[in-house]
Amino acid sequence: MKLIIAIIKPAKLPEVRDALQAAGCKGMTITEVKGFGQQKSHDELYRGAPHHAEFLLKTRLDIAVQSEDADRIVSAIENAARTGNTGDGKVFVLSLEHAVRIRTGETNESAI
Amino acid sequence: MKLIIAIIKPAKLPEVRDALQAAGCKGMTITEVKGFGQQKSHDELYRGAPHHAEFLLKTRLDIAVQSEDADRIVSAIENAARTGNTGDGKVFVLSLEHAVRIRTGETNESAI
Amino acid sequence: MKLIIAIIKPAKLPEVRDALQAAGCKGMTITEVKGFGQQKSHDELYRGAPHHAEFLLKTRLDIAVQSEDADRIVSAIENAARTGNTGDGKVFVLSLEHAVRIRTGETNESAI
Amino acid sequence: MTIEQLAYSVDTFYLLMSAALVMWMAAGFSMLEAGMVRSKNTTEILVKNVLLYSIAGIAYLVIGYRLMYGTPNVETYAQQADFFFQMVFVATAMSIVSGAVAERMKLNSFLLFCLVLTAVIYPVQGSWSWGGGFLSELGFVDFAGSGIVHMAGAAAALAGVLLLGPRQGKYAEDGTSRAIPGANMPLATLGTFILWMGWFGFNGGSQLQLSGTDNANAIALVFVNTNAAAASGALGAFLLVRLKWQKADLTMILNGALAGLVAITAEPSAPTPLIACLIGLGAGVIVVGSILFLDRRGIDDPVGAISVHGVCGLYGLLLVAWTSADANILSQLLGAAAIFSWVFTASLVLWLFLKVTLGIRINASEERIGSDLTDCGVEAYPEFVSSKEN
Amino acid sequence: MTIEQLAYSVDTFYLLMSAALVMWMAAGFSMLEAGMVRSKNTTEILVKNVLLYSIAGIAYLVIGYRLMYGTPNVETYAQQADFFFQMVFVATAMSIVSGAVAERMKLNSFLLFCLVLTAVIYPVQGSWSWGGGFLSELGFVDFAGSGIVHMAGAAAALAGVLLLGPRQGKYAEDGTSRAIPGANMPLATLGTFILWMGWFGFNGGSQLQLSGTDNANAIALVFVNTNAAAASGALGAFLLVRLKWQKADLTMILNGALAGLVAITAEPSAPTPLIACLIGLGAGVIVVGSILFLDRRGIDDPVGAISVHGVCGLYGLLLVAWTSADANILSQLLGAAAIFSWVFTASLVLWLFLKVTLGIRINASEERIGSDLTDCGVEAYPEFVSSKEN
């Protein structure tokens, strides 16, 4: 199994969620995060002083998937989240050793 | 070492924390997350229109543990977090390669 | 590649960010988390009753790096985040299998 | 000092205090609206509210007041007090607009609209009744402005909302309405309480004279009736939503209180307090029905302004035929029709003109990000990680 | 116009403005309580506050006022102004209850209690003193209602709190008290300032007549003393907590100011401003002690209402024997005992009745999730990820 971590633009969440559901993904966990990367926050002015919000609001998705689905789901995220501008984000894939569904105690493949 | 990621119902946090402490777990990191899964958010009405909050509030715990403790701790979380209803959440286990305690520079087993 | 997870004191974020940039790290993702460990929250009094905030505010950084840079970057974080007091936090290193830059579709080394 | 001079002072003070209470309603609308929109549009709605009150004040000073009253000849109290009291009413009418078009209207166009509404559109119809024009001759009765102020504001808002269309995401593809909860319930409640308090100036001051026992008695009754209608409006809305959906929807209760206030405004000095309760109760029920109805028709009004001020303003106007011996249903209907047609049509033309020139709607990406960042440069609660870009 | 007629107008206006300020206190209580509870129960406490003010207004109109004053025969100002002024006082008494039972009381039961308290329980005891009954004959002095309004409200609250029990998690298993910080300190502060301002109407209006230099002088002194007591109350609480715990606990300072206000209310027209400062200082110290004491006894009062209004109300009543020549300690004690026993007993019976019928406490899961979602369908700040389900 794999744990996919995707960092995306918050505005893209609805599209990504739909794409994930279309790809057969039944669950996910989202976190509000802030990112730092090539995309520079455009300066705002507040009382005339530059308000340089270095960290930009991003949305993180954690999705546990079967190993064989991983590539497909990564592509689905990529396509749905891409705007072509810097700041579109990243997808990371980790190896997931073990998964449990708390309600039933089911493990691994049947847990995700 | 393992990194255990548990997604639980927020209301279960006190029980889970107690169970973890009882299981000898000395530290953990919690994050407020939102989840999407089989559990559907029950619709609220706001001004007569359904207020379908797709994502439900969940609590995520990250716990670094010794490899040999992992199973025991996962069970402890399962038991403490289970209500038997959908939405109880998941536990994921990843392999953890390296750990450092920033204060002392201790690494691995002695760092967690 | 490695995924470095660092849990640090929020006040140390500026130093750590600078150290990471100096170490050539181009991106990172931060999350506001709460931690539980040896450091005990000092009790506050609110209306005369102890206000025991068990969980302390911490900042989590997720940084994807090339394998060969991992040690250097972990040290950089350690040095920048250390105050010598309990609660300084932890650094965890996981193996990262795959990375994608959403904007361009570049993968792995060139994605991070 | 003669007794007339002292009465002059007393009446002036009474009017000034009333006006200050109505001015305070500008804060009420600001807080109500700031609480009922999403946090990503909160700073911008605050900007609009501060500026609309400012523009209204100046436009009415330079143009509107004269247009409405000619060169008024007030003798029993200070002329300037009369101006100030009338001016805060025009600001109220404009405040109604800002809520209905919230979260998608361009700031510049909104401010230009405000300028014309307060300088011309509102004063023109005001001159027909309070200015002594044909509606007053027809026997149209609108004590403190259920129609002249509230329904007029709602008519301007409706024209804008029809041209603007609903907020992104308000309706699903199949047309079903979706809830977009306001970000801050305490603010919305505070705003409502401010409005409730300010309404004692709004209605209480509209007697225009305090001296003399008859005037004093009338004003006291106006206070009691105003409060009774608001209280019953809140209760009416509560009972309805509680029975219908179990949940005690705070925002509906707040709208109910305001609906009662709007409804009684047409004639708060005639009914007994128990009748005022009935009027309020009806308004509380009607406003809930109207909000649901308009929402289903695709009329997206984030704060319920059109229902509260428009529908309940009309309801209040018509009831005067029942509660007051001086009024009849025909002239009430005529008055309502005249006010509505003029304000709606003039506003529609103006909004259309703005639409083809400056544009009236922010673009889709600005709407998604929120106008606080795109138009004001700072969010309302910049420290909180909110769900603003969803 | 005769001078009497003008005085009639002036006195009516004075009473109406005072009443509007007291009405404004409803907003003050709402904000104070909304700031002092957790965000998961904020919408619900707002609903309660809006509705209690609404119900109080109607219940007192239909039943309470007559019960308290018979058919009052006010001659020097408008009858309706008198009603309005008296009505806002009963709402104040009920507002005190909502804070103390916050975060665990069922909405429906609360509203029914409100109905009976404002229609019957409060007016019955009010008739004993302000209505010209036996307490007034005994020489009991309570100028603006330290006992009749504030202690009465606190007695009703205490009965409810005793039957309700503390909030989940308020006490550890060994009985030690745990802090449950309120969610919004600026709101709590705003609420206190609103109350402070409204109190000028509460105490200032209780002279009931402005015309005549003696009345004017008395009212001016009442304003000064009211402010002095509030200021010293805030300082007294501050000095005590700062010396005791170093920390400047804002909520205690706010309670201190309110304690000073409650204490001076029994007789703000007799002491010199310096004495008023002493009275306030004492109240500020007492209220902190009382909050700590009750908290340790397991009496969970999220906003400190019982200490502020009950304990300091009693303190204020007793001090009148010292500050006013017209009062003596015996009748003050008697009055306090009579009011407390009646309101406490009647309330206890009523709460008990509600407990065995509808139930008065929300269930454990509703309490954990918060009554905003379970009872109102929307959270106070729906966009923020709060720690509400902890």
Added chain:
Amino acid sequence: MTIEQLAYSVDTFYLLMSAALVMWMAAGFSMLEAGMVRSKNTTEILVKNVLLYSIAGIAYLVIGYRLMYGTPNVETYAQQADFFFQMVFVATAMSIVSGAVAERMKLNSFLLFCLVLTAVIYPVQGSWSWGGGFLSELGFVDFAGSGIVHMAGAAAALAGVLLLGPRQGKYAEDGTSRAIPGANMPLATLGTFILWMGWFGFNGGSQLQLSGTDNANAIALVFVNTNAAAASGALGAFLLVRLKWQKADLTMILNGALAGLVAITAEPSAPTPLIACLIGLGAGVIVVGSILFLDRRGIDDPVGAISVHGVCGLYGLLLVAWTSADANILSQLLGAAAIFSWVFTASLVLWLFLKVTLGIRINASEERIGSDLTDCGVEAYPEFVSSKEN
């Protein structure tokens, strides 16, 4: 009753209501400042605001009033009303200080400063003009206190800010200024509206007598001009920032409204409403320029108090020479210089004394963590995970 007695009552009531409105400004400053600081320092700024109003009230009662007015002999209205009205002005002056020194000033030192300012520093200069001293003899005109209250407060603030230095992180190493956005825009807006409303008491009450048609007319004009200046101030600031940076910076608009209010305060009874608009417009532009200028000079004033109250106070004082026949530029300049030098110097000495004894600045770690936790024990919004330790 004679007509003089009734006029006495009316004038007393007029002054008391005005004073209550000015008292309400304490809430306005609290909300404005609570909205303009970061959430980690919000509870502490609320504590400061509640306590400064409390201390001012007592210090002025015991010492300040007598120092300023000797044994005043008010005859046409209640003496205590005069005291109360004067007292709320001194509190206003001190409120100005709290905003400018926010987020880094020690609480205890602040309170001690407050004590001396309100007991001595303010009354001494007040005696020169309103107390009938040499400035009034020189023909210095300051109707409601652009200089005596506002510029004086700003002078005290400036002295403190110079000794304190800027907040951590306010300036980059190369000296460029960085934005530190306030945490809560709705609060800042509410605060401004409260101030705007309270200003009707501030300026309107400063006529000191209502009875008589001339007085009534003057007061009505004061209301209109006060509102006109505030409205134009908001617009002036808006137009400038909108043209300069596109963005409609809400906080600048709020400062603009306040700047207009401060500027008109020196003489709101002389200019026509159109002139008042010009004065306000100028103030709105000047305040933006001044804020930018001071910010670049390293003067860190989180709420813009020095620009709003100091710079625009001076601007208002000087304009009186133009708008009022009774004033001339020389005595206006002299008065401004006298007030500023005294208050600035005395404050500087006092701040210096506090600096070497108790210290005036919280330590670096307290500043990073925020004074809410370190000094008050509870955060303003304890449930939200804020970015407070950044």
